Amino acid sequence: MIIDSRKGSGNEMVDSLPVVNAPDLKVRKTLGRTYLDENRVEEAAQLFSAILQDYPDDVDSLVAMGNLYLAAGEGEQARRFYERALWLDPHNEELRRQIEKAWSESWNLHNQPLPNDPASVGHLLQRLTGWQKEISEEELNRAAGILYRILHAENPAAEIAERLDEMDEILPALLEINIRQAQADGNAEIEEALRALQSAIQTQMAGRNDPVNQPAGDEQALPFGQWKVLLLESEVFGRSNRLALLEAALQQAGAVVERDLSACWQEGGLPDLMIAPNPHLRPENLEGIVRLTGMGVPLLVDLETDFEQLPVNHPAYADFGLGTPARGKAYASALLLADCITVPSALQAESLRSAGRPAVYVPDGWMRTNFLWLQEGEPRQTVHLGWVANPSQSEDLASIRRAVVRVMREFPQTRLVVIGDYQAYHLFDILPENRRMYLPMTGVEEFPYLLEQVDILMIPLRNHPYNDSISDQILVEAGIKAIPWVGSPVVPFSRWMAGGRLAGSIDEWHLHLRELVMDSDHRQGMGMMGRKMALSRESSELSVLWLRILEQTIRSASPVKPAEHGRQTA
Template identity: 40%
Template sequence: MDTKSADLAQRKAVGKQHLEANRIEQAIQVFAQILREYPADIESYLILGDCYLADGDPDTALAFYTQAQQLDPQDSRVLRRINLAQVEVNLGEGGKTMPLAAEMTASASLAMRSKQVADLLERLANRPSAISEADVQRAAKLLEEILHSPHPALKVAERLDEIDELIPALLELNIRQARQDGREDLAIGLENLLQNIYLQKEVHGDAVESLTATTSELAEEPLRILWIDPLPDLPLIAPKVPIAKLSELDCQFVRLSPNQVPDLKGFDVVLAVHPHGDPGSMEWLAAAHGAKLPILLYLEADFEQIPLQHPAFELVGLNNPARAKAYSAACWLADRIVVPSEAFANTLRQANFQVTVIPPAWDTDDLSNSKPVRPRHTLNIGWIGLGGELEDVFQVKRMIVRVLREFPHVRLVIAGDVEVYQLFDSLPESRRIFLPIIEAEDYWYALKQMDVLLLPLRNTPFNNSLSEKRLMDAGGRGIPWLASPSPAAVNWASGGLIAHSLDEWHTYLRQLVLDNDLRVSLGNAGGRQVQLRSLNLQSRLWYHLLRETIHGKKR
């Protein structure tokens, strides 16, 4: 079995385990991710259709079965399911019937007619369910006119709005040409670019912004941003605001000294990071609100739920009434709150706050600038964290020790928290290693020491608010991971396995140790997913949000 087949079989097995345990939503997540990477897999379309049919949604089920039929019109499994789904649809319409042939014809265009299905397929494929053939033809005609024009540059300038509108179709044309020329590498690169465009839509939650929008925005006056970050070294493995990249986009950040009184007339917007940890920062925030300056508040995690034992608790935990009041005030003073995870955003939205999700970004400089790693002859499984997750690791300790005892060539790497390292005192020192994390490069050096990353997280509100940064960083290094079913792991999905029980922790960890092909295929899948999280894209999302917030306040 080749690497791709092994990867596909393993992931289907995980999805089917979810189905057997009646975890329908998790199964949908697994098979949706499979279809992102294996869009011609008929069985995944059928299983997704079965999930929605069982959930009482025959229209959506029929859309998936129709997609499968387009791949193999003669497959009897598909035809039986289409018939069954069509009966369910008819019953839902009050028993109205029509000839089967006509029904089959109608179902073929169902995905294009139903917004519900189109939205679903867009979410699964990370792009709209289809770029219309009409747009592709328009794009081809436009290219032809530009190429044969005596003044191509002038023609481009004249048709700029149309080019902007047809960017997805133009990319689709190039993807087709690359495949026709046998350039699969180029086709994959172009598909990643197309998915990057739709990532902007996913993050903003509305229509895809024009790729030239940022260019037009840059023609405006530079942004002067009052930067409030009283705790820049907060002990959290979490994404940061891309200050350096935003500075390249004409953003001027001004950071004040602790006792300085700001002249707020000189600023366009305030960007505050965890101001509730510092009384002076809260005074600046209140003054900015009084001066009607737009305020963006960035929160890396749900500090209302941070555990007592977390190293950041004394700095940002709401362990006294004054800080709790400051945290609440910061949220209410902000025109918009920015967070790195959808689960945390949903918590804040329930309290009626305006929230935008800007997910973590992958910065290749982080890894290339870290210390070199010596060659090794062991297979290293590892955990990395700055504290507060002792109980999370303890719940899977027995499974980890069991695998280490079974495989003498496996070594355990613990980075960041010495208490987690001490959990494994029963192991000889030759089988475990501790790596402290003092500076940023220590984090990347520790990650380089791992062949499999472990991320056990209990189902707690704080853990559920965390972003997928560690999983993303592992993907950037090509490291497969094994994780608990936290929202971050379920949403990221690519590059690893999710264990829902202690038995699965042991089974999957053992499998990752034994199967090099599985490790490689998962690592490659994580690497592909990381390409959708470029630092350039993240900085443009931030820039757009800053401009949008300023304009919204002026209106």
């Protein structure tokens, strides 16, 4: 077929194709690329958005939407599309480069769905095309009527005061009236200035009404004040980093924290909220938990990790696992009684919710109050390849031993640092003593110092369901110290991505380690990307999320506890 370029735009064939209802995915994507080639961004965005409604895992469409958001200057939104695509296609190097571009636009990641809903796509088109909502004649007539009444009122100021809410709504229409008057008067400068003001106001109003920018649920804070919170710590874990973050949120709220379960039976001792971290580690508390929940005290259970997926051969299983009848009973009972279950893994939360549990994802983070996190390490001439024992095992490190030894033989300036597992240290006895170093594990407060001894962090993990549901805590900590990392393609690492590389084979481990050792600028750049990401996990940021969840859990209880239980109201 020959298309006469003298007739029409040359798009007649494209325009005749079905857009949303095309049954063939390939045809729809081809049409979308044609729209992009012709700079028809509105049609392209709507088409790729529609494709993702039908095929949410289509990598090409995810990338296309990411590119559109990036072109609109929405780096954060673009990155979320790219990361979803990279999760589906983990070996796509072009996607990694696009993620780095998106980082240059924005680094703050929120745990929200991909912005593929109609309102978000409309906002995207507004950014791409400059399109604003057209003002109808009805709105113009309404604005003109209000303006007339104000001008002819005995007290114009009082008339305006009575119509403040309406004035906010009709402001773009009032500006449109003045724009048209400026056109009629031939005053181009005033017209241009008014149109710029109108565009800015409409964009602001659209952003204010955008569901993406709206808080989830009721944002009105409940007055914690002197509310009592019973915190049942599990001594096996000790004062973990996660527990410290939770306590920081409680302190910020001004809550009174009790740790003695027996005090609850005293006069006026009934708490407003009970928090049980890892309840199976203190099975002796189960009776008290059951009794308090029976009295109407809401229960929040926080799980440090996915205990249900923890392998029986994991070094931590003996101390933390569900291997005894008492622990299994305490775990199952607490989850059954819980009004809310908080977990450090999005995948774990999804799994619990699918089983009907009220699970919420609360990520792990770090605390600025520990000055060691922000302390810069001393410069050194060597490049330290580091491995941390938790949550890894020595078998995980053994799986990449060949790649590590190969890199260290290629680059004499490298040194191996093994933290927390002396058995793993001996996996590398083939290396001279002056090329490797062992550091015993420390407590939470001193851990930043250990990470200062590492220049490239290695996090190999075997393919196991437990590793897909672990926390991304180690990546947060590496990020704050600006340490680039190489890790296995497990779900939490694939979702984080900032500041690191995924390696699914020995060759990839060798390639990525080699690149980072050779190029100090590359190491620094990767580390800074990780730091930007990790800044959003500081305790003051996470406290907002914790407090919202605590408030909602307290609301879930009956407003007034029975008086015979002796609870004092705030």
